[in-house]
Amino acid sequence: MSSEGVRFEASEEFARRMDAEDPLRHFRDEFLFPLHHGEQSIYLVGNSLGLQPRKAKPYVVEALEDWEKLGVEGHFAARHSWMPYHELLTEQTARLVGAQPLEVVVMNTLSVNLHLMMVSFYQPTRERSKILMEAGAFPSDQYAVASQVRFHGYSPERDILRLTPRPGEETLRTEDILETIERHGREIALVMLGNVNYLTGQAFDMAAITRAAHRHGCRVGFDLAHGAGNLLLSLHDTGPDFAVWCSYKYLNGGPGTLGGVFVHERHARNNALPRFEGWWGHNKQTRFQMGPDFDSIPGAEGWQLSNPPIFQMAALRASMELFDRATMPALRRKSDLLTGYLEFLLDRLPPGFVRIITPRDPKQRGAHLSLRFSKEPRKLLEKLTAQGVVCDFRSPDIIRAAPAPLYNSFLDVYRFAGVLEGHARD
Template sequence: MTTTLPYEDSEDFARRADAEDPLRTFRDAFLFPQAPDGKPVVYLAGNSLGLQPRNAARYVQEELEDWAKLGVEGHHQGRHPWLHYHELVTEQAARLVGAKPQEVVVMNTLTVNLHLMMVSFYRPTRGRFKILVEGGAFPSDQYAVASQARFHGYDPREAVLELKPRPGEETLRTEDILATLDQHGHEVALVLLGSVNYLTGQAFDLAAITRTAHSKGCLVGFDLAHGAGNLKLSLHDDGPDFAVWCSYKYLNGGPGSLGGVFVHERHSRSRDIPRFEGWWGHDKTTRFQMGPDFDPIPGAEGWQLSNPPILQLAALRASFELFDKAGMEALRAKSERLTGYLEFLLDKLPPAFVRITTPRDPKQRGAQLSLRFKGEAQGMLKRLSDAGIVCDFRKPDIIRAAPAPLYCNFTDVYRFVKTLEGHARG
């Protein structure tokens, strides 16, 4: 993208930036809901549910046709044989999260995968039983860690250690996270953080947290629900023990789409790690001998339980192909610029009307700004919807706006803020 700072508060600037955007054609690869006036909406809710890629329906239809024509033989004779179908997205998923293919598998859904990983990597002892999480983590993560603590016989009120911002602040400081590990690391069995907090939009320093946690003897996992397809990740180099993510947000896999798992290669052949076992994680060369003893596939695939849903994988394939063509480095560069433009325009609005609670540092955020509104935020969400702009609301007073770089553009951002401006003045 050749457009450089400073930004300009004008529609002409937004249109020029769009015309110079090297990723502009990817917008045409998605289907947009229609506003009341029949025009495509400004869609800033990709952090909740991504848009449908145009090829998703075709890819799903191909598998429906093979099912109709071939029946069970589709496992071996289909255009994309189902027996190995999940492998079509493995390398793409690995590139998305900065991992080796052996370290990644697409399977199940996020919280199922989180529980499977905690079976293996939360191994509490009398002296080291705590789980370190960010305060205000997504509720499903909170429920998962509390239930795992209870399963092992611990009171979550004692076993779950929450990180809190300093008084008067809304996000965590990296130095405070590391200081907590220095102070309490000897008690912590597992560090489990979201790579991006769903409410504040804060992105954490995964490498620094992993290094410090490992130096204190803790195992480390990350929830990438708001990180995968949003940030340029380097899981292999950063070195956490595991990570999990969903694919219906930034990854555009469709509602309830499959999740993903990363297990660092240092654990790939460890036979002493406990795990819940299923036949799809068994050695592929002997799987159909139906033997009584489980022989895990080396790497993340060894944590699979059952054969995957092909129709969901087909839809996800359509999105992963687009990510692969665009590349996360280029997407991240556009994302920083696009979110920066959103910040620039919002700063021109009266601070008494709206306040940004997401960190200002681009390294500490992805493609989301959380906005705290004076007055009734749900009413503002309705007014935005009536104007053909889709965001989402989180209690008590936050609207999250996420210009996903694969399909959002500068004109979208300009329209959104100018709509807010009209209400601020009204």
């Protein structure tokens, strides 16, 4: 089997050769791996919590030292002054998601940002009240959407349209999503999808969905929790109204760290949009005049509420610098090969042991594969953990494995498949 002209081989020699030829191989040394019996674990769960960059600690320590030495003056006199600290991430974030700097801001956490965006972009009317989403969306998204619908006095049972796969299929078909938009477009106020489904690993055609929804007058938003730092995104050109994401998965910002927001440029100066307002979204030139009337910063920054937590941003800076150096096009090329190699090796395991439910088409997936095992998956995961393999389990029967291209290697993938083969023959 081959991918992008590379013919895969099921051998350690091949994996080591691929690693030696990998132009991104040196980025692995920028991260700290959990150890298993003194050796680096096989860490394939970057889609849940990314590894710690080596520079995260010194960057956080720098901010702590400035606080210690400068107190409140650190807002202006710190080595990286705190007042504009979030701006250190703006251009990097814009490049990461294919946006203009005006369109992005790092702030809050994902579910908070999703609520803030729906305040602005979900404005139901009697004729157009529905939200279209995946039936299998991440639970927090389902809770947020249902609560927004109820907040406006509508019924989640009636006003949330849930996309489900065809009988006997695991993932959604693009034509079915588009047909639903075509059929219900006049009733839909907001199309709100995760651009990569957390459970199946399916990546949706954002451009086609956005075009179809906008043609019917619907607003469009995406949850990029499993897309940012994973897929090659072009949010400005694709044109959704908004997107939100977290930074602790592929972006390696640390547990519970800040998320990001994209608001398309066409909304940058639309002060007629309803929004929840806070002082950090106020005009920077007059913010400290402490006036009573809100004057929004143009662009995504205008949705900010509070001054940001510096220590979390410091840790995220360490990772975002690495993404900026590596570039998303290069990371996607490697990711397609890594995940393709994992798929190739899994297909060689004894028949019936494992089934990949993530789409086979690389254009419909990112780094992670969702796997159904014929043997008890919970017990299998425990065995993998005992052997230094870190994956995760999603109820009722799925193990997810995600070779993250910024720090995972072909040898990681080969060794993981070897461990699985041992259990397949038990």
